[in-house]
Amino acid sequence: MTHQGTEALDEYRSLANQADSLRAKLEAAKARIRGLLERASDLEGGARRAKRRYQQLLPKHVAGNMAEEVARGAKQDLATAEGDLAEAKGVLQALQTELPKLTGEMPRAATLETARRAAWEAILLDLQAQLPKEVPQLVARIYVALLASRPDAPYSAALTALCPDPPRKQDCLRIAEQLAKEYGIPP
Secondary structure (H helix, E strand, O other): OOHHHHHHHHHHHHHHHHHHHHHHHHHHHHHHHHHHHHHHHHHHHHHHHHHHHHHHHHHHHHOOOOOHHHHHHHHHHHHHHHHHHHHHHHHHHHHHHHHHHHHHHOOOHHHHHHHHHHHHHHHHHHHHHOOOOHHHHHHHHHHHHHHHHOOOOOHHHHHHHHOOOOOOHHHHHHHHHHHHHHHOOOO
16 A cells, blocks of 8 residues: 555544544533433422422521521522532533534544545555556456447446446445455444
C-alpha cells in the first residue's frame, strides 16, 4: 500500500472512530437528559408538596399549636426539596448546553463519506497493485476482441466477458466486510 493509501485509511479510521465516539456521547447525554427531565418533574411535585405542608403548618406554629421541631422539620424538608430541584435543573441546563457542542464536533457526513471513498480507493489501488503485470494487458486484449466481434456491444457485455460470474449483492457485502476487516476500517 502506498503512503497516500495508508494516510487515507488512517484518516477514515480516525473520522469514523470520532463519529462513533461522539454518537455514543450524544446518546448518553440524551438519555441522561431524559432521566433528569423525569427527575425534575418528580422533584417539582415534591417541592410543591413540601411548600404546601410548610404553609399549612406555619400558621399553627405561629399560633403556638405546634411544636417548633415539627415546623423546623417542614422548613428543612422544603429547603431540601427546593435545593434538590435547583441542582437537577442546573445539571439539566448544563447538559442541554453541552448537547449542541457535541453535535457541532460531529464530523460532517460529507467529510466522512469523502474519507470513506478515499479509503476504498486506496484499497482498490492496493488490490490492483497485487495483480500480475500480465493481467491488465490480457484484460485489454479480451476487451478489444469483444469489441471486434461485437462492435455494438454495451459496456456491460465487456464486463460480463471479463467476469462471467460476478459476485451477487449479498456476496459483495460479505466481501466488502472481509476487505474492511483486512484493512482495518469500518465496513
